[in-house]
Amino acid sequence: MAKTLGRSPSRFLRPRTVALLAVANAQILDVTGPLEVFGSANRCLIEKGLRTVPAYRLHILAERAGPVTMNNGLQLVATRAMRGRKEPIDSLLIAGGSGVREARQDEKLIRWIGQAARSARRVASICSGAFLLAATGLLDGRRATTHWEDCAWLAREFPDIRVEPDRIFVRDGKFYSSGGVTAGMDLALHLVEQDWGRAVAVEVARSLVLFLRRPGGQSQFSPHLAAESGREAIRRAQRHILDHPEADLSVPALAAVAGMSPRNFARAFLADTGTTPAKFVEQARIDAARLRLEQSDAAIESIARGCGFGAPERMRRAFHRHLSIDPSSYRKTFSSTLETRHDRASAQL
Known part of the structure; x- marks a missing residue:
């Protein structure tokens, strides 16, 4: 059965860590939306007999483990502190939200993001999380996007980045960036498709009652x-x-x-x-x-x-x-x- 999906389950046998960094006052959908896509992929792969254990090990990261207040007042629980983690990060995702403005001033945070991003297989910013990734300098000379309302600001603050304001998501090398809020789910579906093929991505989209993944080149503002x-x-x-x-x-x-x-x-x-x-x-x-x-x-x-x-x-x-x-x-x-x-x-x- 595994072969019928077009990707062998041996593509990676051991679970890979997807770590989503959430600063205080992050946008809650920037966190929960992409993680739900990866979680649904885990369920789909097991249900279809492609894996016996989850493909992705999911973590919310914060400065310290425990509750993190989102910008709507609700709290999510960070399962890991940024520092002191044991397992390597395969996919590092960075959430946006109103807390990004203050977090940009945290030099230790930016330094940690830079170090973690260099060692991760792929790195993705969600919405205004692009500002935290940009502050590391790793996006200089690369293409990127963010929420359409913030694209001009991103271009002014980081003139060495080629900002593409009319994109759902952008890939440049191992670095990805998505537009506003729910565009993070489109990007996560794309990452799942990279790993496990289109048929799995279709099943995940259906289980979440989403349209099949919008193309990265599709306008985020209609x-x-x-x-x-x-x-x-x-x-x-x-x-x-x-x-x-x-x-x-x-x-x-x-x-x-x-x-x-x-x-x-x-x-x-x-x-x-x-x-x-x-x-x-x-x-x-x-x-x-x-x-x-x-x-x-x-x-x-x-x-x-x-x-x-x-x-x-x-x-x-x-x-x-x-x-x-x-x-x-x-x-x-x-x-x-x-x-x-x-x-x-x-x-x-």
Whole structure:
């Protein structure tokens, strides 16, 4: 049975340590989200008969073992202190959160991260945890990302890092960095797939009721996440765009939906959302097309028309601008309905 998953269980026989560093006032999902992915991988591998013991040994690290207060007031228990650990760290993950600003000033912490990162097989920052990893100097000359709100700050603070603000996660050598909060789960799924293959990653995604891992090149900021305007007229136009990507979404048409003149609408939309109507529309159409590519077997031409692009070539150019991939390749690599994905995974299992 092991061979049917495409990866031999002898890929690594002994459990590997995944250690997630959580400073005080870390973002709780930066900690629990990625660890749950690795924990689900452990369960999946044992249930499928690929292992008799867990593949990953999971630890939360902190300055000292014991309770660590998260930025929402809840506490998690660190199972190990950073110093004095016995087993080597295979994968070092660094959580972000509001506590990162203060933690950056802790020279001993930064020195420990640098030492641990140099000896680990792979190192990943989650969200604003990138600032702690960047402070070690190990990201200088490398590509990285963080939460979209903090990318400009990361670029200013660390000009030697090539910050990629429009990515779910970025890999440069053994160093990984992810966008905001739940993007850490996308990154963790990617790491599991590296170790155990796509079929296992699919099963883990299904068990967590997640979409199959988003590509690292996919934008972490979409119109669905954009802060709504304070003006009801602009909110009405936003909802119309998201609900009807195939419609006429020109400025005059949207101004009519909002009950404003085209000139006033364009100005108000930019002031309230920070982007132009045209850019918002294009991203909304890309999001709609992406979901249809992932969740249906509809023809590319049909999706292009249904999402307002008209010609497939226009959709292809938009995908290249925003996702650096063409629609056909996107579908082939990241797509299909949950049932189809389950059928493929079951065939491999």
